[in-house]
Amino acid sequence: MTTPPPLSEPDPSALICPGDRVGLCAGCQRKTHRYGSGGSPLCQWCMQPVKAGWGRNVRFVSTRP
Structure with missing residues (x-):
């Protein structure tokens, strides 16, 4: 994977999920x-x-229902 951006930039997953998550x-x-x-x-x-x-x-499996 590429070098991560600065910590001030969010993970791309944060941009597509509801703000409360x-x-x-x-x-x-x-x-x-x-x-x-x-x-x-x-x-x-x-x-x-x-x-x-x-x-x-x-595999990564979420333990949340």
Whole structure:
């Protein structure tokens, strides 16, 4: 993935979700889609190295209903 933009710029997911579902990334504090369906505590740049360590057989599945 490309170099992330400055922290003042939100994750693209924050731009397409309702404002009440926007929160801060647990890693870098960038605004991201954190709450509700499809939300994640990490922005796409912080999530990428985490996913790389999971291996091929593990998928990210939300634990929220």
